[in-house]
Amino acid sequence: MTDHSRTAPTPEILRVDQVSVSLSGRRVLDEVSFTLGAGEFTGLIGPNGAGKTTLLRVILGLQRPTGGRVEFLGRPRSARHQPIGYVPQKVLLDPDIPMRARDLVALGLDGNRFGIRLPSRDRGEAVREMLHAVDADRFADARVGNLSGGEQQRVLIAHALISRPRLLLLDEPLANLDLRSGQEVVSLLARIAREQQIAVLLSAHEMNPLLPVMDHIVYLAGGRAASGPTDQIVTTEVLTRLYGHPVDVLHVHGRVLVVAGAAPADEAAAVAHGAATAGPAGKG
Amino acid sequence: MHQLSTAVFGPGFFTSPQVHVAASIGAIVAVVSAVTGVFTVMRGQSFAGHALGDVSAAGGSGALLLGLTPLPGFVGAGIAGAGVMDMIGVQRLRGRDLATGIVLGAAIGLSALFLYLGATSGSATGATQQILFGSIFTIPPGTVAAVAILGALALACIGAVARPLLLATLSPDIAAARGAPVRLVGLLFMLALAVSVALSALAIGAILSTALLIGPAAAALRVTTTVPRALVTACLTGVAATWLGILLSYDSYYWGAGHQALPVSFFIVAIIFVTYLATGLPGARAARRRAPATTAAAAADQDGIAA
Numbered sequence: 001m002t003d004h005s006r007t008a009p010t011p012e013i014l015r016v017d018q019v020s021v022s023l024s025g026r027r028v029l030d031e032v033s034f035t036l037g038a039g040e041f042t043g044l045i046g047p048n049g050a051g052k053t054t055l056l057r058v059i060l061g062l063q064r065p066t067g068g069r070v071e072f073l074g075r076p077r078s079a080r081h082q083p084i085g086y087v088p089q090k091v092l093l094d095p096d097i098p099m100r101a102r103d104l105v106a107l108g109l110d111g112n113r114f115g116i117r118l119p120s121r122d123r124g125e126a127v128r129e130m131l132h133a134v135d136a137d138r139f140a141d142a143r144v145g146n147l148s149g150g151e152q153q154r155v156l157i158a159h160a161l162i163s164r165p166r167l168l169l170l171d172e173p174l175a176n177l178d179l180r181s182g183q184e185v186v187s188l189l190a191r192i193a194r195e196q197q198i199a200v201l202l203s204a205h206e207m208n209p210l211l212p213v214m215d216h217i218v219y220l221a222g223g224r225a226a227s228g229p230t231d232q233i234v235t236t237e238v239l240t241r242l243y244g245h246p247v248d249v250l251h252v253h254g255r256v257l258v259v260a261g262a263a264p265a266d267e268a269a270a271v272a273h274g275a276a277t278a279g280p281a282g283k284g
Numbered sequence: 285m286h287q288l289s290t291a292v293f294g295p296g297f298f299t300s301p302q303v304h305v306a307a308s309i310g311a312i313v314a315v316v317s318a319v320t321g322v323f324t325v326m327r328g329q330s331f332a333g334h335a336l337g338d339v340s341a342a343g344g345s346g347a348l349l350l351g352l353t354p355l356p357g358f359v360g361a362g363i364a365g366a367g368v369m370d371m372i373g374v375q376r377l378r379g380r381d382l383a384t385g386i387v388l389g390a391a392i393g394l395s396a397l398f399l400y401l402g403a404t405s406g407s408a409t410g411a412t413q414q415i416l417f418g419s420i421f422t423i424p425p426g427t428v429a430a431v432a433i434l435g436a437l438a439l440a441c442i443g444a445v446a447r448p449l450l451l452a453t454l455s456p457d458i459a460a461a462r463g464a465p466v467r468l469v470g471l472l473f474m475l476a477l478a479v480s481v482a483l484s485a486l487a488i489g490a491i492l493s494t495a496l497l498i499g500p501a502a503a504a505l506r507v508t509t510t511v512p513r514a515l516v517t518a519c520l521t522g523v524a525a526t527w528l529g530i531l532l533s534y535d536s537y538y539w540g541a542g543h544q545a546l547p548v549s550f551f552i553v554a555i556i557f558v559t560y561l562a563t564g565l566p567g568a569r570a571a572r573r574r575a576p577a578t579t580a581a582a583a584a585d586q587d588g589i590a591a
Contacts, residue, residue, distance in 0.1 A: 098508050111447050116446050
């Protein structure tokens with residue numbers, strides 16, 4: 001991972017500024033800040049319950065933050081629909097719904113509008129192009145409910161992208177995929193981010209599948225975030241501060257493992273104390 | 285030739301004004317029910333549809349008790365019931381059955397009361413039969429226009445929300461993120477469903493309205509590959525079942541020596557049931573199983589990787 005982002009003038013797509021969310025008295029997000037630039041692939045990494053889905057919902061405008069603000073394309077995020085593509089977690093596509101892959105992608109164009117529409121050649125062409133872009137041509141006419149998990153992810157990505165968003169959010173898209181399908185989806189997204197100059201933010205509890213393509217990381221733990229280039233964030237020091245207790249970052253055969261620290265008790269206390277006084281770190 | 289025709293169509297079938305009214309109302313009701321039904325089945329709201337039938341029954345029997353025709357009672361109660369069900373949580377997946385069941389129970393209780401009062405006061409003979417099991421041959425001709433207008437309103441409502449409704453059916457999260465008013469769309473659909481069920485209650489009875497709502501739709505969803513095709517197939521199935529039911533009921537008058545016509549509703553529901561069973565046969569289901577080879581090939585690839 002090279003640190004080109006802070007010097008290269010990539011246009012800013014999204015700015016999350018000191019966003020906090022409390023849900024029924026519990027602090028789910030605590031002054032989270034980061035920015036996303038055009039063409040960047042960013043991993044939103046954190047353990048289960050770290051607040052990843054809540055953060056994505058705040059960006060989408062489905063959850064009102066209790067503090068802080070979200071700027072999209074240089075302006076405060078308005079309540080109106082914004083050109084943001086979204087692939088939610090665990091979409092269960094019912095096999096009993098008669099919908100082909102191409103129909104689902106077409107709904108991405110205008111599925112939010114009222115009234116009925118007649119089929120048109122332009123729309124058909126746009127859908128074909130999009131299916132091709134995500135390498136889904138061969139199952140364009142299959143029922144979406146009968147497709148495999150990886151195939152469904154591609155169709156959902158095409159659905160999210162066909163309205164030409166500037167930002168694409170994906171919530172745990174790799175959760176139910178086998179290793180190979182996951183790698184295919186990740187490299188597809190990295191290519192789309194680069195080619196179409198959109199910002200991609202993908203949440204995952206496991207960072208390793210993303211390491212080959214990830215430009216930046218937003219690491220969430222206990223509602224707090226550290227963000228920046230992956231190699232500067234995924235370190236024993238930064239993550240220990242973030243978790244508030246000692247963790248070790250281990251590099252094993254090109255894979256990164258974050259494990260609970262094995263420090264002696266007094267040393268752990270010293271590290272925890274350090275975290276308390278060091279202040280926020282690694283904010284982008 | 286003439287003999288064959290009278291064997292299939294009982295004497296006077298094409299000239300009977302009752303048959304004309306029944307065929308017109310039957311066709312309108314079948315189309316509205318089929319269109320609404322396709323979305324109802326896809327959204328998994330069949331139980332809500334059934335409950336609205338029972339709510340309609342309460343309204344219809346109440347209207348009869350007041351000396352009115354049942355239709356305004358069916359429609360009014362159905363719309364009120366849909367509103368209450370929406371308010372107490374029919375749109376949340378969890379608690380949806382509960383909201384539906386509570387409204388359904390209250391509605392049947394009211395029907396029991398109204399029908400009892402009607403029977404004891406002696407003002408409405410045959411009211412129970414008419415409300416619960418339908419009265420398509422005794423509908424006054426003037427009702428056709430009202431049925432047509434209400435049906436058109438329900439269809440227009442569904443047409444207006446069709447796309448966000450479909451998107452919300454697939455994933456409420458995606459629909460909300462796209463800025464679609466998911467809650468409003470769900471409510472508008474419930475109102476259209478209430479009107480559709482009320483019309484169906486008029487034709488084949490409040491209790492049997494579910495059959496016309498979900499039967500043709502479920503059969504169509506089994507054998508088609510796209511939503512528009514499912515809609516057309518469901519409409520054709522519904523209209524065919526209704527007309528055939530009307531014909532068989534008319535003919536049944538001449539079947540036995542007793543000259544007693546069997547109820548239309550029985551025939552319509554029986555035809556729908558048989559049609560649904562038939563779509564489960566292997567040949568019919570193969571229609572939608574197109575392109576299974578790609579999935580199989582993908583699975584084979586993954587097996588190759590794992591090995």
